[in-house]
Amino acid sequence: MFDKLKDLGGLMAQAQQMQQKIKDLQAELERQEILGSSGAGMVKVTLNGKGEMRRVEIDASLFKPDDKGVVEDLIVAAANDARAKVEEAMQEQMKQITGGLPLPPGFKL
Numbered sequence: 035m036f037d038k039l040k041d042l043g044g045l046m047a048q049a050q051q052m053q054q055k056i057k058d059l060q061a062e063l064e065r066q067e068i069l070g071s072s073g074a075g076m077v078k079v080t081l082n083g084k085g086e087m088r089r090v091e092i093d094a095s096l097f098k099p100d101d102k103g104v105v106e107d108l109i110v111a112a113a114n115d116a117r118a119k120v121e122e123a124m125q126e127q128m129k130q131i132t133g134g135l136p137l138p139p140g141f142k143l
Contacts, residue, residue, distance in 0.1 A: 055131045060084075063124060070116025077108035081116040083124065 063083020071078045076093040090112075096105045 052131060056128075059124075059127050059131060063120075063127070066123070068116055068119045068123060070112045070114070070119060072111035072115060073108040077105070077112045079109065079112040079116045081113070081120055083120055085117055085120050087113060087116075 060083075066083045067080050067088060068083065069078055069080050073093075073096075076096055078089075078091040079087060080089040080091075081087055090109060092105060092109070096108070
């Protein structure tokens with residue numbers, strides 16, 4: 035019986051360590067800036083690790099009245115590119131923290 039309690043205690047300690055590592059990772063990702071781009075780099079969007087947009091850069095050659103819709107579409111594409119990179123970075127970091135431990139579908143940390 036004591037062995038089971040000892041195993042449970044060890045498991046709880048590991049869970050607490052993993053939780054702290056996840057908090058540290060979230061703080062680190064919030065500080066990181068990830069760049070997404072579209073239109074061969076003519077539109078760039080920078081997000082932090084939480085997916086919050088920090089900057090938008092648009093090449094001056096795109097500022098023509100007839101291109102308004104194109105510029106707006108490129109901004110959306112660049113933002114989506116940056117968000118996809120944020121998700122990819124988060125998943126990679128989580129793999130390192132969990133040691134490849136498979137998490138249940140839909141489980142987010």
